[in-house]
Amino acid sequence: MNKNQIPVGPFHPLLEEAEYFNITVEGETVTDIEMDIGWMHRGHEFISEQKTFTQSIFLVERICGICSTSHPIACVHAIEDIDNVEIPLRARYIRTLVAELERIHSHLLWLGLAGHFIGYDTLWMWAWKYREPILQMFEIISGNRNHYGMMRVGGVARDVDVDKIAALSKILDQVDEKMEMIAKAANDDPVLKSRLQGVGILKHQDAVNFCAVGPTARASGVKIDVRKDEPTDAYDLVDFKVIVLKNGDVYDKTVVRLLEIFESSKIIRQCMKKLRTANGPILNSVKEIPPGEGIGRYEAPRGEVFHYMRSDGSNRPIRHKVRAPSFNNIPTYIASCKGIPLADALITLAAVDPCYCCTERAIRINHSAEGAQPIDLLRLSREKTERIRRTIHGA
Amino acid sequence: MGWYNKRLAKSIWVFHMSGSPCNNCDIEILDLLTPRYDLERLGIKLVGSIRHADVLLVTGIFNQKVAPKLKRIYEQAPKPIFVVAIGTCPASGCCFKDSYNAVAKREDILPIDLYIPGCPPKPEAMIEGVAKLVEVLNG
Numbered sequence: 001m002n003k004n005q006i007p008v009g010p011f012h013p014l015l016e017e018a019e020y021f022n023i024t025v026e027g028e029t030v031t032d033i034e035m036d037i038g039w040m041h042r043g044h045e046f047i048s049e050q051k052t053f054t055q056s057i058f059l060v061e062r063i064c065g066i067c068s069t070s071h072p073i074a075c076v077h078a079i080e081d082i083d084n085v086e087i088p089l090r091a092r093y094i095r096t097l098v099a100e101l102e103r104i105h106s107h108l109l110w111l112g113l114a115g116h117f118i119g120y121d122t123l124w125m126w127a128w129k130y131r132e133p134i135l136q137m138f139e140i141i142s143g144n145r146n147h148y149g150m151m152r153v154g155g156v157a158r159d160v161d162v163d164k165i166a167a168l169s170k171i172l173d174q175v176d177e178k179m180e181m182i183a184k185a186a187n188d189d190p191v192l193k194s195r196l197q198g199v200g201i202l203k204h205q206d207a208v209n210f211c212a213v214g215p216t217a218r219a220s221g222v223k224i225d226v227r228k229d230e231p232t233d234a235y236d237l238v239d240f241k242v243i244v245l246k247n248g249d250v251y252d253k254t255v256v257r258l259l260e261i262f263e264s265s266k267i268i269r270q271c272m273k274k275l276r277t278a279n280g281p282i283l284n285s286v287k288e289i290p291p292g293e294g295i296g297r298y299e300a301p302r303g304e305v306f307h308y309m310r311s312d313g314s315n316r317p318i319r320h321k322v323r324a325p326s327f328n329n330i331p332t333y334i335a336s337c338k339g340i341p342l343a344d345a346l347i348t349l350a351a352v353d354p355c356y357c358c359t360e361r362a363i364r365i366n367h368s369a370e371g372a373q374p375i376d377l378l379r380l381s382r383e384k385t386e387r388i389r390r391t392i393h394g395a
Numbered sequence: 396m397g398w399y400n401k402r403l404a405k406s407i408w409v410f411h412m413s414g415s416p417c418n419n420c421d422i423e424i425l426d427l428l429t430p431r432y433d434l435e436r437l438g439i440k441l442v443g444s445i446r447h448a449d450v451l452l453v454t455g456i457f458n459q460k461v462a463p464k465l466k467r468i469y470e471q472a473p474k475p476i477f478v479v480a481i482g483t484c485p486a487s488g489c490c491f492k493d494s495y496n497a498v499a500k501r502e503d504i505l506p507i508d509l510y511i512p513g514c515p516p517k518p519e520a521m522i523e524g525v526a527k528l529v530e531v532l533n534g
Contacts, residue, residue, distance in 0.1 A: 010464055013443030016421040017413050018461055039461045040415045043494040050493060059490050065419020065515065109422065112429075128429035146419045146515055357418045 001026045006342070010039050014117065014346055017356045023337075023345065030345045033337050035330070041360040048320040053079055053153060053289055053309075056317060060307070061147055063322065064358040066109060069102045070300030071307070071322070071358075072151035077232060077296025078309040079153045079317075082289055087233070090275065091155035091282045096234040097271040098141065098150050099298070100264040104175070105134040106301035107257040107264075110353045111182075114254060117350050118195045123186070130178040133171045140164055155283035165272050172272075176265055183258050196251035199340065200348030203248055206335035214303025215256045216329045216352045220248035226299040238270045248336075250351040257353075289315070300325055302353050324358030397534055399475070403449050404532035406438035407525070409479075410448035410472075414465050414504075415496075416455030419515040420482040424452055432518045439525065445472045450528070453505060456484045458496040462504050469505050477528060480507045481521065483514045 009020035018039035024032035044063055048056040057079075060071040073095060080087065087095075108131040115123025135145045141160055142148035150156050160168075186192055202212070207220035217224050225242045227235045243259040245252040291313040298305050303325030310319040329352040337345050413421050427434045428441055442448055445468050457465060469478070483489040485501055498504060511524040 010461070011412055011445075011468060016411070016425070017418060018415075018464070039458070039464075040413075040455075041458055041460070041496055042415055042456060042491045043496045046495060047491065047493055062417045062419075062490060062514075065417045065422055068417075068419065125430055128426065129431060132426075132429075132431045145517065146423070355418065357416070 019356050025342055028341050030337050030340055030342055033333050037356055037360055040357045045320050045361060049317055052315045057151055064355050065146055066106050066355060067300040068147050069098050070298055070305050073099060074296040074298040074305045074307040076151045076153050078294045078307040081294025081296060082292045082311050085154045085286055086284055088155055088281045088284055090278050090280045092234040093271045093274050094156045094160055097268055098148060100267045101134055101137055103264045103301045104261050105131055107261050110257060114350060117347050120191055126182060133175050137168050137171050140167055152283055154286045159282050160275060162276060165275055169272055179261055196254060197249060199250045199344045200336045200351055201249045202332055202336040210332045211328045212332050213325045213328050215253055218244050219252040219256045221246040226297050226304050230297060238267050240267050250347055253351050302326055302355060303329060322361060326355045326359040330354050400532040404529045407449050408440050408442045408447055409450045409452050410442055410445045411452045414453055414455040414457040414461050416484055420454040423515045423518060427518050427521060451476055451478045452481055453478060453485060454481050456488055456491045456497045457501050457504055462498045466504050477508045478505050479509045481511050482516060483512050486510045486512045489514060
């Protein structure tokens with residue numbers, strides 16, 4: 001059968017962000033998929049190295065609008081790791097509270113968009129309607145619906161006092177009720193099952209080979225969660241389960257996210273209970289950052305986000321490296337999209353909850369008539385590592 | 396074009412384009428279409444093709460790679476089309492103004508008619524912006 005190539009993008013109605021897919025099909029079956037990113041690259045790492053540590057927290061918040069507290073948490077962990085800063089107990093609970101609220105909002109957002117992608121707009125409207133109270137909670141806590149600006153080195157920027165907690169728990173009760181309704185509806189829905197079950201299967205071995213993280217890996221039976229594996233903040237003080245399913249299809253990815261919403265809600269309740277009684281400071285003031293390097297890890301809604309910071313003793317980082325979860329998850333397309341019909345490929349592409357804004361730390365601009373030329377990324381990476389080693393250890 | 400614009404203002408169809416934003420304004424645009432704000436009650440609808448659109452919503456700082464594509468999409472649009480820039484990024488560059496990858500002058504890429512600043516702007520602010528646009532179109 002003839003092989004045909006279908007170009008999709010960079011602006012297409014499926015995803016919000018710009019990205020380019022080159023899908024090779026035989027008849028209606030997808031045989032290969034290539035993608036070109038870089039449309040969202042803003043040079044975060046470079047700008048961060050021009051700013052002070054406190055400013056770079058503000059900056060990393062704007063890496064991605066959806067996980068806009070996961071990046072700051074990983075970033076402050078990296079800075080705190082340089083100096084081994086102690087974080088006050090109350091600040092740890094507030095960090096966890098905000099982060100878990102964000103997880104609920106992100107998963108609901110994805111659930112709605114997934115409904116939209118399979119042409120099931122009712123689910124989209126529902127999920128986004130019940131996401132609004134979460135944004136309202138953010139507005140109560142931080143004053144903004146997105147981009148909360150809560151993280152500081154050594155603690156948090158704002159306190160969540162008892163009056164606010166009362167208001168928050170009232171809203172959370174309503175959200176929980178609606179979540180159960182959505183979970184039951186999604187579970188009983190024949191439309192969702194027939195569109196999603198057995199579609200875009202990512203096998204356990206493939207998930208391991210591609211180093212998938214987050215719900216993408218957990219739906220394929222890989223038990224990986226930074227919150228449990230290397231607990232930071234208040235995660236070792238609260239009780240929650242890591243949701244792991246084994247089929248690896250889009251339906252399981254949906255169910256993992258739905259169940260994680262309930263786990264997050266459980267964590268938030270425990271944090272609120274502690275915040276009512278655990279009084280104390282919220283910020284451990286840090287005067288200066290000594291020379292050294294540190295890493296920060298945090299489980300964002302999409303998986304593990306990793307930040308690396310190097311300081312030379314001044315008030316600015318001399319190196320800031322970011323690795324977002326979608327960087328690992330996006331290549332799993334190659335395993336999960338091959339051999340499925342084109343109509344199913346679109347929801348499979350969306351199923352890993354890709355965030356290109358998070359991922360794009362490098363860019364390749366090619367305006368030539370021949371189109372994009374392949375570059376050996378492995379060679380580039382090795383050359384760069386060699387260069388860094390020379391600067392650190394001397395020639 | 397006064398009579399044409401008046402007809403346009405009755406039901407604005409928008410096309411959304413992201414020119415390297417942080418995704419947040421884009422989500423807030425989608426948020427406007429969902430039940431709490433529900434812009435469809437005012438006749439505003441998100442369409443999948445630039446050929447159907449009356450208004451182009453654009454976000455982000457326009458990086459070097461995406462800028463030629465934005466220009467091309469604007470050229471493909473049937474005129475008159477109004478460009479609404481959402482967020483602080485198209486207005487001032489936000490915290491990315493020092494980026495090596497941002498275009499020097501965003502006005503050269505697209506003729507922006509209306510700025511709605513904010514990081515991200517509140518949905519209420521976006522509705523007000525659109526209302527102002529309708530007012531201008533009605534003359």
